[in-house]
Amino acid sequence: MKTEQDNFSKLIERAKTAKLTERERAAIFLTVDAYVKSHPLSAESGNFREKYRKFIAVKSPFSIPFLTDGIRPLVSAWHIHSARSLVAVFVVAVVIIGSGTSFAAQGSLPGDFLYPVRVNFNEEIKAVFLSDIRRPVYEIERLKTRVEEAKTLIAQDRMSDDIRNKIAVKVNSHISNVKKEVDGLTKNGDLKTAFEISNVLETSLKESESAISEELVGKEDAVEKELSSVKDIIRESREILTIARENAEEQILVQQTDDDSIKTIAEAKRQSVRKELDEINKEILTRREQATLTQDADSTAGFIVSEYDGVVSINVQEPSRGFDTELIQKLLAQGENLFDLGDEKLNASDFNAAFSFFSDALDVTAVIEMEMDSVTEDFNDEIDKIISDLEFGEQGII
Amino acid sequence: MDKEFGRQFQDIYKQSADAIFRYCLLRLSDRELARDLAQETFMKVWQYAQERGTIDNLKAFLFTTAKNLIIDQYRKKKTTSLEDMLERGFDIGVETYQGLIDRLDGEQALAVLNSIPEKYRDAIYMQYVEGLSVKEIASITAETENNISVRIHRGLQKMRSILGERDAASAVPEDEFRKQSKSDD
Numbered sequence: 001m002k003t004e005q006d007n008f009s010k011l012i013e014r015a016k017t018a019k020l021t022e023r024e025r026a027a028i029f030l031t032v033d034a035y036v037k038s039h040p041l042s043a044e045s046g047n048f049r050e051k052y053r054k055f056i057a058v059k060s061p062f063s064i065p066f067l068t069d070g071i072r073p074l075v076s077a078w079h080i081h082s083a084r085s086l087v088a089v090f091v092v093a094v095v096i097i098g099s100g101t102s103f104a105a106q107g108s109l110p111g112d113f114l115y116p117v118r119v120n121f122n123e124e125i126k127a128v129f130l131s132d133i134r135r136p137v138y139e140i141e142r143l144k145t146r147v148e149e150a151k152t153l154i155a156q157d158r159m160s161d162d163i164r165n166k167i168a169v170k171v172n173s174h175i176s177n178v179k180k181e182v183d184g185l186t187k188n189g190d191l192k193t194a195f196e197i198s199n200v201l202e203t204s205l206k207e208s209e210s211a212i213s214e215e216l217v218g219k220e221d222a223v224e225k226e227l228s229s230v231k232d233i234i235r236e237s238r239e240i241l242t243i244a245r246e247n248a249e250e251q252i253l254v255q256q257t258d259d260d261s262i263k264t265i266a267e268a269k270r271q272s273v274r275k276e277l278d279e280i281n282k283e284i285l286t287r288r289e290q291a292t293l294t295q296d297a298d299s300t301a302g303f304i305v306s307e308y309d310g311v312v313s314i315n316v317q318e319p320s321r322g323f324d325t326e327l328i329q330k331l332l333a334q335g336e337n338l339f340d341l342g343d344e345k346l347n348a349s350d351f352n353a354a355f356s357f358f359s360d361a362l363d364v365t366a367v368i369e370m371e372m373d374s375v376t377e378d379f380n381d382e383i384d385k386i387i388s389d390l391e392f393g394e395q396g397i398i
Numbered sequence: 399m400d401k402e403f404g405r406q407f408q409d410i411y412k413q414s415a416d417a418i419f420r421y422c423l424l425r426l427s428d429r430e431l432a433r434d435l436a437q438e439t440f441m442k443v444w445q446y447a448q449e450r451g452t453i454d455n456l457k458a459f460l461f462t463t464a465k466n467l468i469i470d471q472y473r474k475k476k477t478t479s480l481e482d483m484l485e486r487g488f489d490i491g492v493e494t495y496q497g498l499i500d501r502l503d504g505e506q507a508l509a510v511l512n513s514i515p516e517k518y519r520d521a522i523y524m525q526y527v528e529g530l531s532v533k534e535i536a537s538i539t540a541e542t543e544n545n546i547s548v549r550i551h552r553g554l555q556k557m558r559s560i561l562g563e564r565d566a567a568s569a570v571p572e573d574e575f576r577k578q579s580k581s582d583d
Contacts, residue, residue, distance in 0.1 A: 008558055010499045011507055012526045018423055018504030019416045020433070028415065028437040035441045039448055 109149050110163045119170065133193065136181040140201045143174040143237060144208055147230055154226040168233055175237040182244045186251065192261040195248035198241045199268050205238035262351040269358035270346065273339050276365035280332060283372065328368060335364040410456055417528050418464050424508040424523055425468045435471065439464045458534040461524065465538060518553025521546050
C-alpha cells in the first residue's frame with residue numbers, strides 16, 4: 001500500500017513540475033497584453049467604474065497603480081509585476097514607440113502634463129523587462145535623470161516647492177527600489193553581487209555629487225541654494241548605498257563565504273583608497289599653487305583685494321591659506337604606508353588582511369579630509385568677517 | 399479600487415498561467431500547441447469579460463475555456479500520449495513504476511497521467527495536480543459533483559492498483575487498465 005501511495009504521489013509531484021519557461025511566459029504575456037490593449041473595456045456605455053466593479057473575479061488590467069496628476073498610465077501593475085523578471089528589449093521598443101502618448105512624453109519635465117506618463121509608464125515598462133542585476137543600475141540611471149531634470153528646471157527658473165518635493169519623492173522611490181534589489185540579493189546569499197552593485201552605484205552617485213559641486217562654483221545665491229539641495233538629495237541616496245555596500249562587506253567578512261568574494265571587496269577597497277589618496281594629493285598641490293599665485297597680489301590671507309572707482313571688491317578663487325602642512329603630510333604618509341601593506345597582502349592572497357589594511361587607510365584619508373575641510377571653513381569664516389567689516393563699518397567703503 | 403483590480407488580475411495571471419499551460423500539455427502532449435492554447439485561453443477570457451463583464455469563478459472559467467479549445471484542437475488532430483512517447487523511443491519495458499516515475503520529467507509524468515481513461519483523467523488531474531475542488535471540477539466538466547467524487551475515487555483506486563501491481567512484479571499493461579475501466583461503465 002505504501003508503495004502505491006508513494007508512486008502515485010511521486011507521479012503527481014512530477015507532473016506539477018511541468019511549467020512554462022520564463023521565455024514562454026514572457027511570450028504569452030506579451031501577446032495577451034497586446035490583445036488586452038487593443039480591446040480595452042469600453043468607457044462609453046454607462047458608468048465606467050461601475051462596469052469595472054461588475055467584473056468580480058477578473059478586474060481590468062487597465063487599473064491604475066500610480067494615479068499621479070490625473071494621468072492614467074496605459075499599463076497597470078499587472079503588466080509590471082507579472083513580467084518583472086523577463087528580458088524582452090525589442091518588445092519594450094515596440095510598446096514604447098507604438099504608443100503616441102508615451103512617445104510624446106519623452107521630453108517632458110516635472111510639472112509638464114505628460115511627465116507622469118514618462119515616469120510612470122515609459123520608464124516603468126522599461127524596468128519590467130530587466131534582469132535582477134540590470135534593474136538596480138537602471139534605477140540609478142532614472143535617479144540621475146531626476147537630478148538632470150532638477151538642474152534643467154533650476155536653469156530655467158521653473159523650480160517650485162511642489163516640484164522639488166515631487167522630485168525628492170521620485171528619487172527616494174528609485175533608491176528604495178535599488179535598496180530592495182540589493183537587499184534581495186543579500187538575503188539570497190549572493191553577497192558578492194550585492195556588494196558589486198552597491199559599490200558601483202555608490203561610486204556613480206559620488207561622481208554626480210562631485211559634478212554638482214563643481215557646478216556650484218560661481219553661481220548666484222538662489223541657484224546655488226537649489227543646486228545644493230539637489231546635491232543633498234544625491235548624497236542621501238548615496239549614503240543608502242553606502243549602508244548596503246557596507247552591509248554586504250560585513251556579511252562577506254563575517255561569513256567568510258568564499259575567497260573570491262573577499263578578494264572582490266578587498267580590491268574594491270583598494271580602488272577607493274587609491275582614489276582618495278590621489279585626490280588628497282591633488283588638492284594639496286592645488287592649494288599650494290593658489291597660495292603661490294596670490295602671493296604677489298595685494299592680498300590678505302590668500303585672496304585678492306582690489307579697488308576701482310572707490311569700490312573695493314574681493315575675489316576669492318580658491319581658499320589659499322596654508323594649513324598645518326606637517327600634520328597633513330604625516331597623515332598622508334601613514335595612509336600610503338597602510339595602502340602599501342594592503343597591496344602586499346593582496347599579492348600574497350591574504351584578502352582578509354588586505355581588506356583590513358585598506359579599511360584603515362581609508363579611515364586615515366577621512367581624517368585628512370576633515371582636517372583640510374576645517375581649514376577651509378576657518379578660511380571662509382575669515383573672508384566673511386572681512387567682507388562684513390567692509391560692508392558695515394570698519395573700512396566704510398561699500 | 400482600481401489598484402485592487404489590477405492587483406487581483408495580476409495575481410490570477412501569476413497563479414494560473416502554469417496551471418492552464420499544464421492542463422493543455424496534459425491533453426495535447428505538444429508543448430508548442432499547449433503554449434498557444436494557454437495564450438488563447440487568457441485572451442478568450444478577456445474577450446468574454448469585455449463582452450459580459452461578469453465571471454464568478456475565474457479559475458474554473460479558465461479551465462473550461464481551455465478545455466473547449468482543446469476539444470476544438472482534438473477535432474483537428476488526435477493525440478495519444480503514451481503512444482507518442484513510445485514512438486519517440488520512451489520504452490516503459492518491464493521495469494517497475496518506481497524506476498519509471500523516478501526517471502520522468504514533468505512533461506512525461508503528464509503523458510503518463512494522460513493515459514488514464516478520459517472520464518477519470520480530468521477529475522484526478524484537476525484535483526491532485528491543480529488542487530481544484532470537486533465543485534470547480536464539476537463546473538468545468540459539466541458533470542454533477544457526485545459523479546466527480548465517484549470518478550475521483552474509482553480512478554484513484556485503479557491508478558494505485560496499477561502502480562502497486564507493477565512494483566509487485568506483476569505488469570498490468572495499459573490496455574488492461576482500460577479494460578478494467580470499461581467494466582465499470
